[in-house]
Amino acid sequence: MVPPHQSNTIDFDAAKLRRLGFSSAQQPGPLRALSLADLRRQLTLQLQTSLEADRILTLFFQEVRRLVPLDTLAYRNAGSDLRLEFGVSASHSASYRLSHEGEYLGEVVFRRGRRFDDQELGQLESLMACLLFPLRNALLYRAALRSALRDPLTDTGNRIAMDQALQREADRARRTLEPLSVLMLDIDHFKSINDRFGHGVGDEVLKAIATTLKADLRNIDLVFRYGGEEFLVLLSGTGQEAAAMIGERLRQAVEALQHLVEGQAIHLSISLGCATLAPGETVESLLRRADNALYNAKREGRNRLAFAG
Ligand SMILES: Nc1nc2c(ncn2[C@@H]2O[C@H](COP(=O)(O)OP(=O)(O)OP(=O)(O)O)[C@@H](O)[C@H]2O)c(=O)[nH]1
Numbered sequence: 265m266v267p268p269h270q271s272n273t274i275d276f277d278a279a280k281l282r283r284l285g286f287s288s289a290q291q292p293g294p295l296r297a298l299s300l301a302d303l304r305r306q307l308t309l310q311l312q313t314s315l316e317a318d319r320i321l322t323l324f325f326q327e328v329r330r331l332v333p334l335d336t337l338a339y340r341n342a343g344s345d346l347r348l349e350f351g352v353s354a355s356h357s358a359s360y361r362l363s364h365e366g367e368y369l370g371e372v373v374f375r376r377g378r379r380f381d382d383q384e385l386g387q388l389e390s391l392m393a394c395l396l397f398p399l400r401n402a403l404l405y406r407a408a409l410r411s412a413l414r415d416p417l418t419d420t421g422n423r424i425a426m427d428q429a430l431q432r433e434a435d436r437a438r439r440t441l442e443p444l445s446v447l448m449l450d451i452d453h454f455k456s457i458n459d460r461f462g463h464g465v466g467d468e469v470l471k472a473i474a475t476t477l478k479a480d481l482r483n484i485d486l487v488f489r490y491g492g493e494e495f496l497v498l499l500s501g502t503g504q505e506a507a508a509m510i511g512e513r514l515r516q517a518v519e520a521l522q523h524l525v526e527g528q529a530i531h532l533s534i535s536l537g538c539a540t541l542a543p544g545e546t547v548e549s550l551l552r553r554a555d556n557a558l559y560n561a562k563r564e565g566r567n568r569l570a571f572a573g
Pocket residue numbers: 450451452453454455456458462463464465466467470491492493562566
């Protein structure tokens with residue numbers, strides 16, 4: 265009797281993948297010269313194994329060098345916030361702006377110590393065709409991840425991103441014994457802005473304040489919108505005194521904002537609660553203390569910073 269279905273199990277372990285032509289990036293050993301056609305076939309298989317732009321370009325750089333000697337591969341895509349560089353810098357370069365049917369996919373730059381000849385440039389162009397679709401998929405994946413973690417109105421991190429970042433940074437602070445502080449901040453009398461000028465203006469004010477906060481902070485500091493008109497600033501490696509200085513700078517920056525509605529500047533201010541992670545403290549307790557401090561800043565008259573007890 266022949267069964268109607270045959271079921272098989274295949275374990276794609278590292279050895280099997282190697283036999284099928286998928287090599288691991290960590291695999292040591294000398295690079296073997298290949299024909300253009302062989303390399304294109306291998307690249308097509310290998311570049312499908314990841315959705316991370318970093319990994320895809322690392323593999324591409326590693327494999328392309330088997331045919332065309334290269335010192336550097338650089339990749340830039342400002343729209344996707346990507347700037348990657350592999351290898352060591354060199355004087356001669358060949359750069360390519362990649363696009364597919366009008367869709368911009370970034371710029372690739374190859375560098376090395378001597379000029380590229382026409383045959384090599386032809387080979388690089390042919391190999392870049394293998395990069396196109398894996399790279400496009402990686403950019404789409406990156407955009408999807410990004411939008412799942414960002415607040416679209418203010419382009420700050422959302423609540424999910426905040427919870428993840430807080431946990432990650434608190435774990436790191438415990439491990440490294442570095443300080444970690446948060447600033448919880450809330451726009452003063454925001455309801456009356458909505459009531460007087462409408463929700464559209466309220467939204468513009470939220471965007472303007474978020475832009476001011478981001479412009480005033482260093483890159484590694486992270487801003488999240490965790491409620492309607494409430495933001496959290498996560499300050500890694502920052503103790504209470506420095507966090508208060510940063511908070512005060514943010515307060516002044518918002519106060520100095522000239523936000524115009526129908527030609528008239530409206531007065532804006534924020535109140536802030538500042539808390540620093542105590543030894544053994546949980547993230548929930550840190551947030552609770554920052555929230556209490558924010559409540560005190562409001563009660564004491566707004567447009568000010570209060571410390572957590
Ligand atoms: N335009 C707009 N308004 C929002 C959004 N999310 C929340 N709000 C409004 O934010 C206001 C918050 O008001 P309250 O919590 O009373 O606080 P407040 O008026 O800022 O007063 P204090 O915080 O005590 O200074 C409410 O009117 C909400 O409707 C949003 O995405 N857009």
